[in-house]
Amino acid sequence: MRIAIVFNHPYEGSYCNAILKAVTKGLQKANHEIDLIHLDRDGFNPVMTAADLKAFKDRKPIDPKVIEYKQRLDEADHLLFIFPIWWELMPAMTKGFIDKVIFPGVAYDYTPSGNGMIPLFKNVKSVTVITTMNTPGILYRILFGNAIKKAVITGTFWKMGYKNRKWINLSxxxxxSDKKRIKWLTSLENKFAKMK
Known part of the structure; x- marks a missing residue:
């Protein structure tokens, strides 16, 4: 299976980078093909410009990175996001990726009635999102309204018609403790080593 990983964290020493390594190791054990889209290393521009909005209307992206990412995601069987939650939301590059790549004519089209969406990444069967945050999980859900679940899991991928969606959040x-962090990494490696 071909797994496209969309990764966003600028600091090499981050726990998100440790997660990326653990997940990659697990996927390699299962002999999956990995395509890493590292937004930070790619210098991806998350800003939606006036020209990008015209492209949105015309359903023809103009950003060379978006065009490249579309070609790569067309080949993916599974889409995996890894990013931190900062101030209850995703970083700007992840948000920009969703704005500019999850785009009409790239990632989806509208149904003839205009009331629904049809996914255009025809090989993608499932989407997983892995996030880290320092907020307690219960506070994130109750006090802050579970913003990632609403915006990404439901508001983006459910709306597009992907039935198999999973969110793994480490709060x-x-x-x-170091012991708990190592346990999380081992669990993620083992989980993705069993992925079929």
Whole structure:
């Protein structure tokens, strides 16, 4: 299976980078093909310009990176996002990726009635999102309204028609012991080593 990983964290020493390594190791054990879209290393521009909005209307992207990413995602069987939650939301590059790549004519089209969406990444069967945050999970759900679930899992991929969606969130990461962090990484490696 071909797994496209969309990764966003600028700091090499981050826990998100440790997660990326653990997930990659697990996927390699299962002999999956990995296509890493590293938004930070790619210098992806998340800003939606006036020209990009005209392209949105015309359903023809103009950003060379968006065109490249579309070609790569057309080949993917599974889409995996890894990013931190900062101030209850995703970083700007991840948001920009969703704005500019999850785009009409690239990732989806509208049904003839205009009331629904049809996914255009025909090989993608499932989407997984892995996030880290320092907020306690219960506070994130109750007090802050579960913004990632609403915006990404439901508001983007459910709306597009992907039935197999999963969100793995690691909360209170900064406060976690080294033992717990290692346990999380081992669990993720094992989980993706069993992925079929």
């Amino acid at each position: 209170m990461v900064k406060m976690a």
